[in-house]
Amino acid sequence: LFGDQLAENLIEIDNPCEGIRLHGYVANPTHSRSNNRQQYLFLNGRHIRDRALQHALGEAYRGLLLTGRYPICFLNLEMPHAQVDVNVHPSKQEVRFQDGGAIYSQLLGTLRSKFLSTDLVARGDVQSLTARGNEDEIAQSTPQTSELFQWAKQELGNTSSTESSTPPFMAFDTRAVGVREGQQYASSPPTIAEEATDLASEAKGTDFLRVDPTSSPVGTAHFSPSALQIHNRYIVVENDEGLEIIDQHALHERILYEQLRDKVLAGELERQRLLVPEPVDLADSEAAAVLENREILARVGLEVEPFGGRAVLVSAYPAMLAHRSPAEVLRSLVEQLLTEGKNPGPRDVLDELMHGMACKAAVKYGDRLTLEEVASLLAQRHLAQDHHHCPHGRPTTLVFTRDQLDRQFKRI
Numbered sequence: 001l002f003g004d005q006l007a008e009n010l011i012e013i014d015n016p017c018e019g020i021r022l023h024g025y026v027a028n029p030t031h032s033r034s035n036n037r038q039q040y041l042f043l044n045g046r047h048i049r050d051r052a053l054q055h056a057l058g059e060a061y062r063g064l065l066l067t068g069r070y071p072i073c074f075l076n077l078e079m080p081h082a083q084v085d086v087n088v089h090p091s092k093q094e095v096r097f098q099d100g101g102a103i104y105s106q107l108l109g110t111l112r113s114k115f116l117s118t119d120l121v122a123r124g125d126v127q128s129l130t131a132r133g134n135e136d137e138i139a140q141s142t143p144q145t146s147e148l149f150q151w152a153k154q155e156l157g158n159t160s161s162t163e164s165s166t167p168p169f170m171a172f173d174t175r176a177v178g179v180r181e182g183q184q185y186a187s188s189p190p191t192i193a194e195e196a197t198d199l200a201s202e203a204k205g206t207d208f209l210r211v212d213p214t215s216s217p218v219g220t221a222h223f224s225p226s227a228l229q230i231h232n233r234y235i236v237v238e239n240d241e242g243l244e245i246i247d248q249h250a251l252h253e254r255i256l257y258e259q260l261r262d263k264v265l266a267g268e269l270e271r272q273r274l275l276v277p278e279p280v281d282l283a284d285s286e287a288a289a290v291l292e293n294r295e296i297l298a299r300v301g302l303e304v305e306p307f308g309g310r311a312v313l314v315s316a317y318p319a320m321l322a323h324r325s326p327a328e329v330l331r332s333l334v335e336q337l338l339t340e341g342k343n344p345g346p347r348d349v350l351d352e353l354m355h356g357m358a359c360k361a362a363v364k365y366g367d368r369l370t371l372e373e374v375a376s377l378l379a380q381r382h383l384a385q386d387h388h389h390c391p392h393g394r395p396t397t398l399v400f401t402r403d404q405l406d407r408q409f410k411r412i
């Protein structure tokens with residue numbers, strides 16, 4: 001039951017807004033797919049495909065998923081039939097919304113605010129960590145999630161029939177409870193995730209599991225977590241729940257990225273102006289990329305001018321990278337420009353540049369940190385909106401609850 005990683009990591013979404021209700025589940029960003037085939041979107045219970053909504057979903061997960069990974073969702077939109085045309089395509093999978101923009105914003109806004117209020121930390125568990133390589137197969141490996149997927153697939157198979165067999169997962173199957181517009185919802189059976197949580201809390205509630213704080217040699221460290229840097233890479237922190245292992249580079253990068261993003265979007269980034277502009281020689285393709293993206297580079301503090309041929313002149317560069325030479329800063333940003341996929345939007349380019357700068361400015365994997373530096377890093381993480389993921393979507397922190405440790409040591 002507890003191997004059921006996906007079910008435990010579904011986040012419930014329920015947002016009724018001006019007659020349109022968005023309801024269902026999205027996966028914690030720790031669970032993603034290499035394609036978008038596990039994005040199940042329904043409109044009034046009927047399966048649909050909609051590029052705009054898939055895009056909104058991708059935007060909501062921006063910065064939370066690795067490049068090339070796609071979110072998983074099971075979402076149903078309920079809206080008055082008059083506000084949508086379902087007859088644009090014979091298969092009825094494509095629909096046309098009267099106000100597509102509003103639905104796009106509702107989906108994006110609902111997920112964003114949900115993520116901000118949700119603890120998105122990666123739940124570590126030794127078994128799942130060792131099996132992480134084939135996370136796409138998790139659906140097949142555990143009975144509960146495979147039932148869920150089977151149900152969803154079955155829904156796809158018979159979208160035209162109004163009567164289907166009772167799905168094992170009916171939290172948002174409106175037909176099963178006979179809901180029409182404006183009618184109240186019958187209570188749904190508990191979902192797999194809820195059941196798992198119930199069992200988990202039952203287990204936690206067992207008295208013999210409680211540790212007598214006075215018998216614990218390290219103390220329970222409720223108010224001042226003790227932290228330890230290991231292998232010049234990771235910081236191990238004891239907390240109330242258990243322990244956290246933090247990737248020092250990923251966390252620092254995240255914090256710097258958010259600070260940078262706030263400043264760049266507000267146009268308040270500090271830049272260092274060079275008294276004597278510095279010419280930098282580049283390859284043809286690099287010089288072209290730089291000049292093509294001059295305006296975006298200026299937004300992240302790097303000001304360049306053409307200098308004839310393949311050379312460009314750097315006249316200002318971001319102050320946060322002042323410990324590096326202007327040529328080095330330019331070269332690393334050019335690299336970011338060139339690794340961007342084909343036809344990126346300006347926001348993608350800007351994001352990629354900010355990732356690159358945050359990465360360059362952050363403490364490195366392998367840097368020995370002083371106690372003060374560790375403390376300052378830990379103090380700053382609560383300022384970041386999402387300190388659980390680095391800007392590339394990798395987790396910054398793994399959590400091992402004491403309950404999980406007890407299980408692994410066969411104490412429960």
Ligand SMILES: [Zn+2]
Nearest residue numbers: 249253359360
């Ligand atoms: Zn990095």
